[in-house]
């Protein structure tokens with residue numbers, strides 16, 4: 436590349452997940468077709484990033500300000516697509532990385548989207564439902580110039596759900612003066628949501644885990660599974676593993692870590708969590724220290740919470756055969772190297788958790804055509820896309836002796852950069 440000035444965020448000391456994304460691009464770049472090399476720099480720079488101020492009136496009459504973000508990492512293959520996260524630690528760097536992973540992920544499962552992501556730096560537990568609605572609506576209004584059914588389509592992520600998507604869809608529709616259901620996915624069914632969307636990410640995690648297990652001749656029935664994060668992704672993954680006869684022996688969330696070597700009752704734990712808001716005191720299980728979660732011997736480890744949970748501090752101690760990344764960016768590059776040396780198979784996020792965006796794609800298509808599919812149809816199409824993507828990545832990894840993450844990035848980057856090269860530069 437000609438030495439144009441580096442963007443400010445690349446010289447910062449604390450780069451966070453964006454730095455990890457850049458390292459992943461660094462690793463894969465030499466493996467790409469040489470004709471694509473001049474375009475790799477596009478992946479190192481988000482196409483556009485917006486920081487917005489979100490002032491709201493609290494229930495007590497005071498005014499509070501929150502910081503929100505929306506990033507389009509790359510739109511070479513289509514409109515931006517990616518979730519919205521509400522979390523007290525959200526930063527621009529994190530949203531940039533999450534948008535970058537969406538670019539790769541959407542290309543890996545070959546849905547016609549670019550990569551985008553959004554977030555608000557807020558702890559939703561501190562807000563009443565009415566305050567949460569005001570934050571969401573003001574955020575949707577502030578980013579309305581960036582989103583739209585053919586521009587960028589947000590979806591749920593950590594601490595956001597179908598209700599938040601309904602508020603976003605309504606706010607955007609009010610700004611437009613007409614009802615636009617296709618502006619977000621992960622909506623309630625009554626507003627053009629899709630059957631199967633709520634479980635889609637967990638289902639994709641389960642399908643890719645099953646495909647990986649087949650390669651290792653590892654039966655799912657009786658396999659021990661541990662899951663970090665018991666929200667949209669973690670709960671559905673745990674439930675689907677249990678339904679297939681696996682034993683979910685440990686679950687960790689922000690409130691605690693529960694174990695039972697004979698297998699936890701996933702639905703009883705879900706009920707306890709919805710009744711009490713905590714895993715503590717859940718039936719038929721023991722509470723252990725958070726750090727001890729990582730050393731539990733198991734066949735499958737599903738991280739389904741935050742980034743960088745598997746790192747140089749615990750990678751050496753992990754006693755799983757297969758890690759299936761429900762979360763985005765749960766494994767640092769250092770940990771990846773350690774796990775690779777130890778022969779632990781990592782099914783990477785850009786493949787393993789792509790079930791959510793795949794069914795979001797189905798939802799978007801259904802909204803455009805105003806014709807809705809059955810749940811069976813959705814699940815069958817999802818399974819085929821996930822299994823085919825897994826096979827392609829496994830075959831490439833096997834052929835060139837690559838980790839699955841590298842193979843997935845080769846396939847994803849190749850699709851994105853081919854589109855980029857074909858489009859050329861404007862003006």
Ligand code: NAD
Nearest residue numbers: 592593594636664665666667668688689740762763788791
């Ligand atoms: P969620 O808000 O529904 O659940 C998050 C879970 O993580 C909760 O159980 C929470 O208690 C737990 N958690 C938070 N901080 C934790 C900590 N420090 N230690 C242990 N547990 C902690 O969120 P979600 O939608 O299930 O998303 C989880 C992950 O999956 C995120 O990385 C997200 O980007 C990724 N993901 C989500 C989707 C989707 O469709 N929702 C799709 C692809 C990827």
